[in-house]
Amino acid sequence: MGEIEPSPRRFVAPRSSYTSSDDPPDQEDRGIFGWSELALVLRRHAISLACALLVIAQLIIKGLFLGHFFFRQQDYQYFGTALKSGFGWAYLTAEGAGHLSPGAAAAAWLLARIGLYDWLPAAALLLVLSAAASLAAWRLLRTLLGNRPAIVIPLALYLFAPLAFPGDGWWLVAIRTLPVQLAIFMTLTAHVRYAASRRFWHAIAAAAWLAFGLVFSAKAALIPLLLYAVTAGFLARGPLRQAGRQAAVRLWRGWVLYLAVAAAYLGVLAAAGLRLAPASWQSAGVFIGDALRLSILPGILGGPWRWYPAPDRSYAYAAPPSALAWACVVIVLLIVAGSVLVRRRAWRAWVILAGWITLADLLPALLGLGSAPAALLALDTQYVADAAAVLAIAVGLAFWPVSPARRLIGAGAAAGPDQPAGEPGQPARQWREFYPRALRPVAAVAVGVIAGSSLWSVHTYVADTSSVVQRVYIGNAKAALAQAPAGTQVVNEPVPSAVMSGLFGRAADAEAVLGPLAAGPKKIIWVTARPTGTIDKLLIFGPDGRLYRAIVAGGRSLSFPAGQGCLRPGVSTLTVSFAAPTPAWSAVLRVGYLASKAEAGQPVTIGYGSQQLTVPVRAGLHSVYLSVHGSASAVVISGVSGFGFCAGDAEAGLLTPDTAEPPGSGYPR
Numbered sequence: 164m165g166e167i168e169p170s171p172r173r174f175v176a177p178r179s180s181y182t183s184s185d186d187p188p189d190q191e192d193r194g195i196f197g198w199s200e201l202a203l204v205l206r207r208h209a210i211s212l213a214c215a216l217l218v219i220a221q222l223i224i225k226g227l228f229l230g231h232f233f234f235r236q237q238d239y240q241y242f243g244t245a246l247k248s249g250f251g252w253a254y255l256t257a258e259g260a261g262h263l264s265p266g267a268a269a270a271a272w273l274l275a276r277i278g279l280y281d282w283l284p285a286a287a288l289l290l291v292l293s294a295a296a297s298l299a300a301w302r303l304l305r306t307l308l309g310n311r312p313a314i315v316i317p318l319a320l321y322l323f324a325p326l327a328f329p330g331d332g333w334w335l336v337a338i339r340t341l342p343v344q345l346a347i348f349m350t351l352t353a354h355v356r357y358a359a360s361r362r363f364w365h366a367i368a369a370a371a372w373l374a375f376g377l378v379f380s381a382k383a384a385l386i387p388l389l390l391y392a393v394t395a396g397f398l399a400r401g402p403l404r405q406a407g408r409q410a411a412v413r414l415w416r417g418w419v420l421y422l423a424v425a426a427a428y429l430g431v432l433a434a435a436g437l438r439l440a441p442a443s444w445q446s447a448g449v450f451i452g453d454a455l456r457l458s459i460l461p462g463i464l465g466g467p468w469r470w471y472p473a474p475d476r477s478y479a480y481a482a483p484p485s486a487l488a489w490a491c492v493v494i495v496l497l498i499v500a501g502s503v504l505v506r507r508r509a510w511r512a513w514v515i516l517a518g519w520i521t522l523a524d525l526l527p528a529l530l531g532l533g534s535a536p537a538a539l540l541a542l543d544t545q546y547v548a549d550a551a552a553v554l555a556i557a558v559g560l561a562f563w564p565v566s567p568a569r570r571l572i573g574a575g576a577a578a579g580p581d582q583p584a585g586e587p588g589q590p591a592r593q594w595r596e597f598y599p600r601a602l603r604p605v606a607a608v609a610v611g612v613i614a615g616s617s618l619w620s621v622h623t624y625v626a627d628t629s630s631v632v633q634r635v636y637i638g639n640a641k642a643a644l645a646q647a648p649a650g651t652q653v654v655n656e657p658v659p660s661a662v663m664s665g666l667f668g669r670a671a672d673a674e675a676v677l678g679p680l681a682a683g684p685k686k687i688i689w690v691t692a693r694p695t696g697t698i699d700k701l702l703i704f705g706p707d708g709r710l711y712r713a714i715v716a717g718g719r720s721l722s723f724p725a726g727q728g729c730l731r732p733g734v735s736t737l738t739v740s741f742a743a744p745t746p747a748w749s750a751v752l753r754v755g756y757l758a759s760k761a762e763a764g765q766p767v768t769i770g771y772g773s774q775q776l777t778v779p780v781r782a783g784l785h786s787v788y789l790s791v792h793g794s795a796s797a798v799v800i801s802g803v804s805g806f807g808f809c810a811g812d813a814e815a816g817l818l819t820p821d822t823a824e825p826p827g828s829g830y831p832r
Contacts, residue, residue: 213315214305218297221322225293225331228621229286232332233630234637235477239280239663240670241335245271246279246679256431263432266379267338279679280637285334292341293331297322299348300555306352308559309566316562316610317555324551325620326462326544332628333478336545339380344552346376346383351556354390357417358398358410359569366417370424377428382523382549384428387421389519389553396511397565403511446537447529453541454525457481461491462544463554465616470627471542475661477630480542502561512561519553632661639708642831644681647702647710654703654713654818655689673704692818693750693790697778701786702830705820710830715753717816718745720798729809730800737810739798745815752789752815754798758782759807767808770799771815780808791815 205212234242248254250272255265270288277284300321304314327344330336349372357365369390376383391410399406411418458481461467467483483491502509524547528540540546636659647653655674657663663671670676674689681687690698703713718741730737739754752771763782768775772795778787780803798813 210310210312210315213312214301214318217315217319217322218294218301221297222290222294224323224618224621226290228328228332228625229289231625231628231630232286232477233282233634234280234285234334235475235630235633236333236335236663237667238333238335239676240667241267241271242275242279243670243675243679246275248272256434262339263381264339264379266342266375267335270338275679280641282634289331289334289337289341292337292345296341296345296348296552299345299352300552303348303352303355304555304559306355307556307565307569308563309568311563313563314559316606317559319610319614320558321551321555323465323614323617323621324462324554325465325467325617325624326459327548327551328621328624329479329543330545330548333545336548340545340548342379343376343383343549346372346379347386347389347549347552347556350376350386351390351393354394354417355398355569358394358414361413363416366414366420369417370420373421373424374428377424381428381432382527384425385519385523387418387425388522389515390421391418392511392515392518393556393560396515397508397560398569450529450537450541451525453538454528454547456488456492457483458542458544459520459547459550460495461488462547462551463495464491465613466491466620468616468620468623470624472627475632475664476628477633477661479624479627480539481544482542506561509561512557512559515560516550516553516557520547520550524550632659636662636706636708639831640677640704641680643704643708643710643829644677644687646830646832647687649686650688651686651710652688652690652698652701653710654692654694654701656692656703656818658704659706677704691790694788694818695776695790697781697785697787699785701788701818703818703820705822705829709820711820711822712824712829713818714821715751715814715816716819717749717814718743720813722812723810728811729807730803735801735803737800739800739810739813741796741798741813741815744794744796747794748817749791749794749815751818752791752798752813754787754789754800754813755784755811756780756787756800757784757809757811758803762803762807765803765808767800768802770801771795777802784811 244257245254245268250269254272255268256263257268274281274285274288301314301318304318308314327340330340350369353365353369353372357363357369373383373386376386391407394410394414395403395407399409401409457467461481461483466487467481468487469482469484470479471482472479499510499513502513528546653673655672657665657671658673658676660671663676665671678687678689690701694701701713702710705711720739720741723739728737752769754769756767758780760782762780765780766777767780767787768777769787769789771789771791772793774789774791776787776789795815798815800810
């Protein structure tokens with residue numbers, strides 16, 4: 164695993180193969196540059212080809228994976244806010260779902276105007292970020308460890324890590340996580356070059372990538388700590404304390420620059436006033452223990468293999484079999500112990516990984532946990548999705564030596580800034596260090612098992628989840644709002660919980676989620692779910708996103724005897740009796756009536772128990788709605804004198820869509 168891929172060379176035909184007129188060789192001459200030469204080229208570039216094929220395979224899998232999903236939950240709130248906001252500092256630095264992410268806000272602002280709730284451009288953006296992060300991981304491993312076959316292993320661990328896939332299928336999570344992974348790889352690559360050459364422009368590049376990561380997530384503020392840990396642990400020589408001091412002193416300008424960028428971001432973060440809800444000690448213990456045993460450690464080995472779907476089935480939580488979870492704990496401990504026994508510095512890599520998981524993943528989750536169910540959130544891999552990037556780095560550093568060309572020049576070294584820097588007098592030994600050849604089959608089998616487990620975990624995740632409900636609902640709602648006439652009155656009730664949970668309050672109402680899809684502010688008139696007054700042709704969204712006629716489900720009135728349903732001289736009160744007392748949970752009363760033009764404008768009073776509503780009469784056939792509570796046996800109508808006012812049916816209960824109406828009577832038609 165220590166071989167180095169040789170640099171590419173140009174194949175030039177000998178001069179004797181050309182004619183005196185310098186004409187190119189004919190077809191027969193070209194035959195000497197055939198399959199054997201191609202095979203030689205492939206052998207020379209086997210490592211690069213293997214890495215490129217892994218990246219391509221991951222992008223194909225990721226593309227198919229993203230095609231399975233759609234927007235969910237907070238995504239709609241985020242895009243709705245983006246559509247109605249101007250592109251300014253106040254919008255970019257506003258708190259969104261408990262996070263400060265100007266980059267995600269900018270992406271949502273742009274995508275909302277390209278096509279609101281259009282998954283194709285949103286998924287394409289995630290795929291581009293995933294491709295950039297994958298290529299950056301390859302570049303970092305090649306820069307840090309050299310172009311040796313061994314880099315295929317940590318690269319594959321990152322590309323197919325099941326920990327990252329669930330978050331990648333949730334737009335709002337992925338748009339914050341993928342840029343951080345990209346920033347980790349690019350920042351460390353630039354910093355490694357800076358440490359080896361001490362050319363400050365590399366530090367500037369690292370700081371720029373650090374700023375890029377911070378624009379998307381506060382987790383990137385810990386990247387300078389990661390850079391220092393890698394520098395002191397693997398790029399500098401000598402005991403750890405001496406190496407740490409050397410790294411701090413010799414690269415002090417870079418550290419000042421990195422910390423200045425991080426401090427500026429933390430200042431913006433403090434000004435935004437993010438609200439934290441720290442977990443109790445008991446919840447913290449449950450969260451950390453379950454996250455390590457059921458999510459993180461199985462994820463390192465390709466787990467969790469089995470998932471627990473959310474109620475809306477658009478997301479799932481890690482749920483590995485208990486026996487496999489405990490087996491993963493043992494296996495990971497054995498891997499760590501074995502690596503430390505073979506390479507004394509390996510423990511530093513595992514400390515780096517553990518430190519990142521603790522500070523960047525577990526601690527922020529604990530600070531925002533509050534009263535949320537710790538046992539469930541511990542199974543949510545979105546919190547540790549970025550750990551896949553640090554895992555690849557830690558595995559590479561734990562099992563293989565850093566390229567001498569990337570070592571920090573020690574005190575007293577007379578070499579130039581770009582000279583390789585192994586141990587004094589032993590650069591070759593440091594460069595050629597690798598594990599015994601007998602262990603290569605073991606490593607190949609282990610990597611194959613982990614890769615297969617990872618693909619199986621991704622497959623089972625796709626099988627256990629579905630975004631059909633969300634995709635169909637939003638598609639139908641978009642078509643319904645486009646077809647509905649201007650001025651259509653629609654009930655503003657919460658959308659199905661599969662689209663957005665009622666836990667988000669008013670943000671889950673149809674006006675908030677679907678209102679931005681309307682062509683203009685006056686296209687739809689939103690009516691409260693407990694309406695009051697005369698409202699005709701009231702529509703309501705059904706569970707499939709179509710617009711249906713709104714009806715009141717609950718208690719229904721009896722029909723009037725012939726000729727007794729109208730007010731007339733001597734009969735100033737009508738009693739509309741229900742077949743049975745209406746349900747106690749009744750919230751809406753609807754009464755239909757027919758009035759002549761002579762009665763138009765006169766007040767009529769509708770009484771339901773102790774609740775009354777007086778409205779002016781309109782000529783024609785109309786409906787009066789009254790917000791009520793509790794049960795009643797009848798509705799009392801009074802106030803109109805003369806002929807020309809007749810009461811119709813009455814219902815008390817809850818507004819619901821009339822899904823039994825004939826096809827084509829709703830929207831979309």
